[in-house]
Each structure stands twice: as C-alpha cells, then as structure tokens.
Amino acid sequence: MSAPTARPAISASPDAGSGDGPWPHVLLAWPTVALTLLFLVPLGIIAALGFFRRIQAGFFEVAFVTDNYARALDAFHLERLAVSVVLALAATLVTLLLAVPFTYLLTRRPRARQVPYLVLVLASLSLSEVIVAFAWSLLLSRTSGISNLLVALGLMDRAASWSPGLAAVLLAYVFIALPLAVLSLYPTFSRLDQELPEAAGTMGATPLAGFVTVVLPLMRRAVAATGALVFIFVLGAYVIPQTLGRPAQWTMPVHITDQAIMKNHLPLAASLAIVLLVVSSLVAVVIVALGAGRWPRFALPGRAR
Amino acid sequence: MSASRPDLVIQGLGKRFGATVALDGVDLRLPGGSLVCFVGPSGCGKTTLLRVIAGLETPTTGHLLLGDRDLTRVPVHRRDVGMVFQSYALFPHLTVAENVAYGLRIRGVQRRERLARAQELLELVQLPDVAGRRIAELSGGMRQRVAMARALALDPALFLLDEPLSALDAKLREGMQVELRRLQRRVGITTIIVTHDQEEAMAMADLVVVMGDNRVQQVGPPLEIYRRPVNRFVANFVGRNNFLPARMVAPGAVEVAGVRASVARDLPVPPVGADVTVAARPEMLRLRAQAPATPALRGTVSMVRDLGRAVETRVRVFDHELVVSGRGGFAEGDEVWVELPEAGLVALAA
Numbered sequence: 001m002s003a004p005t006a007r008p009a010i011s012a013s014p015d016a017g018s019g020d021g022p023w024p025h026v027l028l029a030w031p032t033v034a035l036t037l038l039f040l041v042p043l044g045i046i047a048a049l050g051f052f053r054r055i056q057a058g059f060f061e062v063a064f065v066t067d068n069y070a071r072a073l074d075a076f077h078l079e080r081l082a083v084s085v086v087l088a089l090a091a092t093l094v095t096l097l098l099a100v101p102f103t104y105l106l107t108r109r110p111r112a113r114q115v116p117y118l119v120l121v122l123a124s125l126s127l128s129e130v131i132v133a134f135a136w137s138l139l140l141s142r143t144s145g146i147s148n149l150l151v152a153l154g155l156m157d158r159a160a161s162w163s164p165g166l167a168a169v170l171l172a173y174v175f176i177a178l179p180l181a182v183l184s185l186y187p188t189f190s191r192l193d194q195e196l197p198e199a200a201g202t203m204g205a206t207p208l209a210g211f212v213t214v215v216l217p218l219m220r221r222a223v224a225a226t227g228a229l230v231f232i233f234v235l236g237a238y239v240i241p242q243t244l245g246r247p248a249q250w251t252m253p254v255h256i257t258d259q260a261i262m263k264n265h266l267p268l269a270a271s272l273a274i275v276l277l278v279v280s281s282l283v284a285v286v287i288v289a290l291g292a293g294r295w296p297r298f299a300l301p302g303r304a305r
Numbered sequence: 306m307s308a309s310r311p312d313l314v315i316q317g318l319g320k321r322f323g324a325t326v327a328l329d330g331v332d333l334r335l336p337g338g339s340l341v342c343f344v345g346p347s348g349c350g351k352t353t354l355l356r357v358i359a360g361l362e363t364p365t366t367g368h369l370l371l372g373d374r375d376l377t378r379v380p381v382h383r384r385d386v387g388m389v390f391q392s393y394a395l396f397p398h399l400t401v402a403e404n405v406a407y408g409l410r411i412r413g414v415q416r417r418e419r420l421a422r423a424q425e426l427l428e429l430v431q432l433p434d435v436a437g438r439r440i441a442e443l444s445g446g447m448r449q450r451v452a453m454a455r456a457l458a459l460d461p462a463l464f465l466l467d468e469p470l471s472a473l474d475a476k477l478r479e480g481m482q483v484e485l486r487r488l489q490r491r492v493g494i495t496t497i498i499v500t501h502d503q504e505e506a507m508a509m510a511d512l513v514v515v516m517g518d519n520r521v522q523q524v525g526p527p528l529e530i531y532r533r534p535v536n537r538f539v540a541n542f543v544g545r546n547n548f549l550p551a552r553m554v555a556p557g558a559v560e561v562a563g564v565r566a567s568v569a570r571d572l573p574v575p576p577v578g579a580d581v582t583v584a585a586r587p588e589m590l591r592l593r594a595q596a597p598a599t600p601a602l603r604g605t606v607s608m609v610r611d612l613g614r615a616v617e618t619r620v621r622v623f624d625h626e627l628v629v630s631g632r633g634g635f636a637e638g639d640e641v642w643v644e645l646p647e648a649g650l651v652a653l654a655a
Contacts, residue, residue, distance in 0.1 A: 203408030
C-alpha cells in the first residue's frame with residue numbers, strides 16, 4: 001500500500017486481512033496448496049501419459065500419439081464405461097433407498113438411543129474394500145457360505161454358489177457405501193424440525209405421505225449430495241467387481257488395473273482413467289443438479305404450484 | 306356456542322416416558338365449542354396433554370372420547386384435529402397458499418378448489434395478499450396467522466394451539482389474544498390453547514385448566530379460578546396473592562394473628578381447629594390510617610411503588626409482608642391498618 005494518508009483502521013485494505021497477521025493465511029494455505037499440488041500434478045502426469053507411446057514388451061516413451069485415447073473410446077471400452085456407470089448408479093439407488101429411511105428413523109429416536117446404531121455404522125467403515133470383497137466372496141460361496149446355514153435350517157435343499165455375479169457385486173457395493181451414506185445424511189436429517197412431519201400428520205398425511213411430501217423435498221439437497229458421493233465412491237472400487245463379478249461386471253477400474261499391472265500398458269491405463277474421471281464427474285454434477293432443481297413430481301394428485 | 310359440537314372427555318389419562326411421569330390421572334370434560342386454556346408452569350405436563358389429545362403421543366393409561374367416538378388409539382392422521390405448533394411448523398418449501406392447502410392436497414381436492422379455499426382462510430385470518438409468498442418472507446405475526454389458517458383448513462373437530470403467542474412481542478400478543486378469541490367465536494370449533502401465561506389464559510378462555518405437577522389442579526371459568534383457588538398452588542400461580550398462616554375457628558371464620566375474619570364458604574374448607582393458609586388478593590385489601598370497625602391487621606408501610614394504574618403498598622404485618630394494591634396515600638414508615646375484606650379471603654389447607 002502506498003497511500004500514506006491516515007485511514008480509519010476499520011476500512012483496512014483487503015490484503016491486511018482481519019489484522020491477525022499472516023498466520024491464518026499460512027495455516028489455510030499449506031493444506032490447500034499441498035492438496036492442489038498432490039491432486040493436479042499427478043492428474044497432469046496421467047493426462048500426459050495417455051499421449052505417450054507404448055514400447056512393446058517394455059515401458060513407454062515420451063511422444064504425442066492419440067491411439068491410446070482412441071482405444072479408450074472404442075466400442076469395447078465405451079461398453080465397459082456404460083456398465084460401470086449403470087452398476088454404480090444402481091448401487092447408489094439401492095444405497096439411498098436403504099440409507100434415507102434408516103437415517104430418518106434413526107434421527108427421530110431420542111439422542112441416547114441413536115448412539116449404538118451410529119457406533120455400529122462407524123465400526124463397519126473401518127473395513128477396507130479388500131476385506132469386504134473377500135469376506136463376501138466367502139459368505140456367498142457354495143463350500144462355506146451362508147447357503148450352508150440355510151440348508152442346515154432346512155430352508156434350502158442344497159448349498160449354492162451366489163458369487164461371482166451381478167447380485168454379489170451390488171450387495172458388496174451397497175455394503176461399503178451404506179455407512180458412508182448414513183454419515184453423510186445424518187447431520188441434515190438430525191437438524192430437521194420434528195414438528196414438520198407431525199404437522200403433516202395433523203393434516204391427514206400418513207407417515208409415508210408426510211415423508212414423501214414434506215421430509216424428502218426438504219432433504220433433497222442432502223440426498224443428492226450423498227448420492228454423488230456414493231456414486232463416485234462405488235465407481236472407484238475395483239476389488240469388489242474383480243472378486244465378486246463375472247467378466248460381464250468388470251468395471252473400468254478392473255480394466256485400468258489390468259492394463260496398468262497385468263498388461264504393462266500404462267499409456268492406455270492412463271487414458272482410460274482420464275475418460276472415467278471425466279464421465280464420473282459429469283454424472284456427479286447431474287446428480288447434484290437434480291437435487292438443487294425441482295424434485296420430481298410424485299404421484300400425489302396435482303401438486304400445488 | 307354450537308350445540309352440535311361434541312364434548313371432549315378425558316378419563317384417567319396417564320403418560321410415562323420411561324420412568325418419568327408426564328401426566329398422572331387426568332380427568333376432564335371440555336364442553337363442545339368452548340375455548341379452553343391449559344395453563345401451568347413449564348414441565349407441568351400441559352403440552353404432553355395437548356399432544357396426547359392431538360394423537361402425537363399415545364397415553365399409557367386412560368381414555369379420550371370425542372362425543373361417543375373413542376379417540377384413544379386413533380392415529381394422528383385420522384383424528385380430525387387442527388394444530389398450531391409452537392414453532393408454527395410451516396413448510397418452508399411451499400408457498401403460503403400451498404401450506405394452507407396442504408391438508409386438502411392430501412385429501413385429493415383439486416388444485417383450483419383447494420387454492421380458492423386457502424384464499425378464503427387467509428382472508429379469515431386477515432392476510433388476503435400473501436398467498437404466493439414463501440414462508441421465509443413473512444413476519445412472526447404473519448406466520449402465526451398462516452399456521453392458524455392452515456390448522457382450520459379441514460374444519461377440524463378440535464383446534465389445538467401450543468403456546469401460540471409466546472414468540473410474539475407483548476403488544477402484538479395482546480392484539481392476537483383478542484383476534485384469536487373472535488376467530489374462535491366465528492368458527493365455533495372446540496379450541497384448546499396451551500400457555501404458561503396465566504393472564505393470557507384469563508383473557509381468552511371460557512374454561513381454564515390449571516395444571517401443576519403433572520396433574521390437573523383446578524378447572525373452572527377464569528373468574529372462579531381467580532377468586533376461589535382450591536389450593537395454594539393455584540392461588541400462587543394464578544395472579545398475585547398474599548398468604549398468611551391462620552387457624553379455622555368456626556365454619557367460615559379464621560383467626561389471623563389474633564384477629565377473627567370471615568373466609569369464603571362456597572368451596573370446601575378445612576375443618577374447625579385446623580391450621581390453614583389464608584390467601585388474599587392485593588386488590589381485595591384496604592389500607593386505613595385509623596383502626597376500622599371491621600377485622601384489620603396493624604402494620605408498618607415498608608415500601609410504596611406507584612405503578613401508574615395502581616399504587617402498590619407493602620406493609621409489614623408481624624413477620625409477613627403484605628402487598629396491597631390500591632390508591633395509595635401512605636408513605637414509608639406510616640402505621641396503618643390492613644382491612645380484611647368480608648368475602649375476599651380464601652382458606653386453604655396449610
């Protein structure tokens with residue numbers, strides 16, 4: 001600042017901040033800078049790697065070729081991309097269908113009674129995707145899985161193998177995403193004024209009608225944000241589809257891993273990763289926009305405008 | 306008052322939350338079409354009783370009857386009540402008209418019809434121009450009216466209000482008391498208002514239910530509650546009162562500090578010989594400079610406060626301080642006689 005004239009201290013120049021000196025800026029800056037660098041630099045490297053040329057039976061050399069991106073967008077990989085997105089969307093939908101009513105009912109309980117549920121939900125978050133995938137592959141197997149228990153109980157004739165398959169993949173996806181969804185929904189739901197659904201009840205709304213016409217519209221942003229979070233989380237999983245899925249359920253992360261580690265084709269793996277990143281970001285943006293915009297009209301007779 | 310409105314009868318109603326007793330043996334008959342106030346200090350169970358009547362809480366014991374219809378196990382959405390919540394509980398994602406029309410929408414009434422009905426109700430609460438606004442754009446007083454319009458939209462059998470005026474400032478509150486009373490007269494719906502403000506209850510109600518300690522302490526018209534409290538709790542909670550230790554010396558007569566005075570005989574009084582507490586309203590007592598012919602207690606003026614509409618004189622009488630409300634005319638330190646009125650004293654179990 002060059003102005004030498006006396007100014008009221010209260011209208012200090014913007015770079016003077018709130019007068020606390022540089023420390024707040026430094027403290028805020030270092031994680032921001034570190035995260036930005038640790039995110040953007042590797043991202044740039046991967047994006048660039050996609051244009052490098054692969055050397056047969058070797059590594060890669062710096063070049064500018066478009067073959068890798070072209071291959072990442074060929075019919076086979078586009079189909080894999082579609083399968084990945086549809087699977088993740090299905091898992092997101094099932095997760096929300098379970099997590100939203102669960103969290104709503106949980107937050108209507110007295111606070112002390114909520115604690116055991118929250119502790120259990122948090123505890124299951126400590127399991128990694130790898131453990132979950134292998135645990136379910138055992139639980140769903142014919143030799144030592146749950147079906148043996150059902151046979152012992154007389155509910156089934158003989159043990160069956162439920163893995164690998166679509167259902168097994170979805171089940172494990174929902175299993176890892178559910179606690180995350182509950183924790184993401186919990187703060188908003190616990191702030192909901194309990195008198196709002198009660199008021200709906202006094203005006204003749206059944207608990208379900210009150211939930212659909214009052215609670216959901218008020219919670220739609222939180223539900224959409226949670227949906228986007230779950231979608232991205234599930235889309236990134238690769239042990240689950242690889243372990244519990246048939247080749248038909250192998251998602252992009254499985255193929256990226258395959259190219260990067262098994263086939264040693266890093267440039268193709270990089271270009272696949274960039275395509276997946278762009279598509280998943282777009283889908284997440286659409287999900288959040290759905291939440292911020294109008295809630296889809298429900299089957300109730302002509303909603304008032 | 307509409308003769309077709311059935312009475313609300315509450316029999317032996319109790320409510321527990323775990324080990325906590327919230328309501329204990331409540332018996333009430335509330336005449337159809339009347340305006341009833343539940344009044345009591347916070348935590349006395351009045352809001353719980355209202356919520357049980359609304360169907361938002363299930364009673365642990367007892368019954369709830371509207372005419373010959375047993376409401377005890379009827380869920381809230383089939384109970385036919387309109388309720389104004391303390392927070393108003395207006396839906397922030399809907400417009401004012403959509404809020405008022407919500408119950409009609411749930412019933413499947415066509416949009417045009419229900420919005421026309423919402424407009425009628427908004428006119429009833431004197432808000433004809435706010436139909437299209439969002440709730441966030443309304444003042445506290447307007448929200449209160451919208452909440453009332455919404456509660457009345459389905460022409461309910463019971464109109465329930467939980468501390469409806471507590472969020473409003475004093476001036477607005479007084480205006481709303483009058484307006485709420487008028488509105489209730491016009492629609493004729495049996496109305497129950499929960500309030501902690503005994504003056505509010507006195508100003509609005511046909512019938513006051515004084516609650517304390519999770520049970521009903523007294524039920525009656527406002528004036529009766531004021532003049533003939535049945536126990537010390539009611540005498541103390543409703544209005545201001547002076548309390549003096551005394552002894553029953555005859556039916557209808559007590560002795561206070563050696564002075565014999567008469568007490569009200571139109572309510573059950575303790576037996577002769579019992580120690581009692583005599584309650585006397587500040588405005589029932591008169592100050593005299595000379596000993597009157599009527600029963601009076603001698604004392605010294607300890608403080609004088611001119612409150613505008615009356616002068617409050619505090620008089621030290623043996624080891625008690627009596628508050629007398631009247632025209633004043635005495636100064637601190639004056640020797641005075643406090644005249645005990647012929648009919649204004651109430652003897653309560655000590």
